Amino acid sequence: MSKKTNPKPSTPTRLGGGYNWIYLVIFIGLIGLQFAANQSSATSPSSFNDFSKMALRGDVDHVKVVNKEIVLVFIKEEALKKNEAYEKISKKAYGDGLNPGPHFEFEMPAETFEIKIQRLYEIHADWYKSNGELAIEYKEEKNYALEVLGWILPLLLFAGLWFFLMRRMGGGGGPGGQIFNIGKSRAQEFDNNTEAKITFKDVAGMEGAKEEVLEVVDFLRNPKKYTDLGGKIPKGVLLSGPPGTGKTLLAKAVAGEAMVPFFSLSGSDFVEMFVGVGASRVRDLFKQAKDKSPSIIFIDEIDAIGRARGRNAFSGGNDERENTLNQLLTEMDGFGTNEQVIVMGATNRADILDRALMRAGRFDRIIYVDLPELKERKEIFQVHLGNLKLDPGLDVDFLARQTPGFSGADIANVCNEAALIAARKEKKQVEKQDFLDAVDRIVGGLEKRNMIITPEEKKSIAYHESGHATVSWLLEHASPLVKVTIVPRGKALGAAWYLPEERHLTTTEQLLDEMCATLGGRAAEEVVFGKISTGALSDLEKVTKQARAMVTIYGLNDKLGNITYYDSSGQNEYQFDKPYSEKTAEVIDAEIHTLIESQYHRAVQLLRDNLDKLHLLAADLIAHEVIFKENLIAIFGDRPWKSKQDVIDQIEAESETEVLSENSSDSTAE
Ligand code: ADP
Ligand code: ZN
DSSP states (O other), X not given: OOSOOOOOOOOOOOSSOOOHXXXXXXXXXXXXXXXXXXXXXXXXXXXXXXXXXXXHHTOEEEEEEETTTEEEEEEOHHHHHHOGGGHHHHBOSSXXXXXXXXOEEEEOOHHHHHHHHHHHHHHTHHHHHHHOOOOEEEEOOOOHHXXXXXXXXXXXXXXXXXXXXXXXHHOSSSSSOGGGGTTSOOOEEEOTTOSSOOOGGGOOSOHHHHHHHHHHHXXXXXXXXXXXXXXXXXXXXXXXXXXXXXXXXXXXXXXXXXXXXXXXXXXXXXXXXXXXXXXXXXXXXHHHHHHTOSEEEEEESTHHHHBXXXXXXXXXXXXXXXXXXXXHHHHHHHSOGGGOEEEEEEESOGGGBOGGGGSTTSSOEEEEOOOOOHHHHHHHHHHHHTTSOBOTTOOHHHHHHTXXXXXXXXXXXXXXXXXXXXXXTTXXXXXXHHHHHHHHHHHHOOBOTTOOOOHHHXXXXXXXXXXXXXXXXXXXXXXXXXXXXXXXBTTBSOEEEEOOOOOXXXXXXXXXHHHHHHHHHHHHHHHHHSOOOGGGXXXXXXXXXXXXXXXXXXXXXXXXXXXXXXXXXXXXXXXXXXXXOHHHHHHHHHHHHHHHHHHHHHHHHHHHHTHHHHHHHHHHHHHHSEEEHHHHHHHHOOOSSOOHHHHHHHHHHHHHHHHHHHOSSOOOOO
């Protein structure tokens, strides 16, 4: 596992921070209301029976019937003082003095109460004649606490909802507040004093890119050296290359080496649903960076804002993005060369960027970062293997060979995955097989061991994959095979894996041989079973695309000649009409058809000629589920051709012995 993940970003302080006091005020207010409603007295629960006894004793001063359902009883002062029965309620709940009442209460509908009182009068008529009737008062009383709550609660709910929405739009951070921050940039700042600093040591390979970037580091470290001579410090550096090739890593390394603050954010961070927010964020970002200059601004996925303007004819409403881009251009023009802020951008689609962005004085330096080649992969492996407990006999060279087309991020992933696999198997160290399993898993997805496949299907899959393997083995320019499996993985039922040669130019023969090998699967089904299945969909898709590219893009077709319909500017991406006539379209269709069919027949013929070997291979595959290059050599014998890799190996081996003889104290340490 890589230890050098993100250094801790220093969290930006936000305005206000605490809207908590609002909640506090509301809370206290509510309690206060509740208190006010209850504080009038300490009232004891009671019943009509008790009440009638008190009344007959002559202790009751008066009675209040509230809201026609609650009866409040007030006791005479003299009774409170002299009668011990009232001791508990005679004092005020808070403070000194006599309790003013009500002293007792009980629930009873007003009508019932009246009837009962009348009965009381009838039964004790004499008593009432001498003492007089009770004073009864009827009153409607509102519970203000409840009333107020009734309309405050919905208000609170709305306010809460609003805050929540604002917070979502503003993204992250504490409660409330965000609405005031929406135009602020959300750049993560990495300071030069964070410990987990990334330097060029952590970036393997990429020699060319590192060299170019080294200049930037020097600019930032000794700007005077350049400005004294009247030179201008570059403003923008664009890193362009496939995802995972270490662009972000390189930019961080620049900041680490130059020991300046590094503001990192992604192009999509500028995009928000409000108009003008993106532009304001750009402004804020540059202001922040200038305050801390010399510094580096790093914008990842810059194509999210830097896409050529006016291209997206369909989506409409991309004014906001254009505004953001315009602001970026203005800022880059606006800051002087002496401000020492360097903008680094990364994209994997440099081709769609607006030309204005790449003009001199903006991103005038473009550094291409490619997928690593064999030697670079080895170095990247060495960086990431550093953190693992390895089998001492592990051959790094072998690992690099097994991972053509992998990016730096893929390799980091393989190393991590291998460690996880080894841990699952309770191993003490990570071994070669764990790495192979990790590669399989990353290329093909999870193994699906418990997927149910009938023996017939299995046979068909085995022949299909054997067809690919046989044809590619027998053709000079097809890629050499690594292994064939019929264990379902991810979406595929089976797979034949090749080691594609890392070539810079591809000839017609190579393309044709590859197409033939791709069609080998379906051809084998036809040769052996006399019928074909739907299992070849992805093969057909690949072949069709390749054939179309040969005819319309690479100009490799005799009938059409040296013509390409490829448009590198992408200007016509959204046009419906084709750049050629109907007649040409017919020729193209016919040529693609002929090309594919001829390769298919070639594959069928090859398999017919080698049918016995195909049967052997398929039987092997059904028995073992996985077969390797060695099994093929056992059946077909060695391939008579040398692969490009063999040639490179030979050259490298020769030059290495030269170096060794020149300098005997050769150090393997990086
Ligand atoms: P990008 O920005 O090009 O998509 P990143 O810089 O985010 O790629 O790379 C992702 C990860 O891949 C890095 O954090 C690092 O672990 C690994 N990686 C990529 N390239 C290299 C390299 N040249 N050397 C070492 N590690 C690399
Ligand atoms: Zn296939």
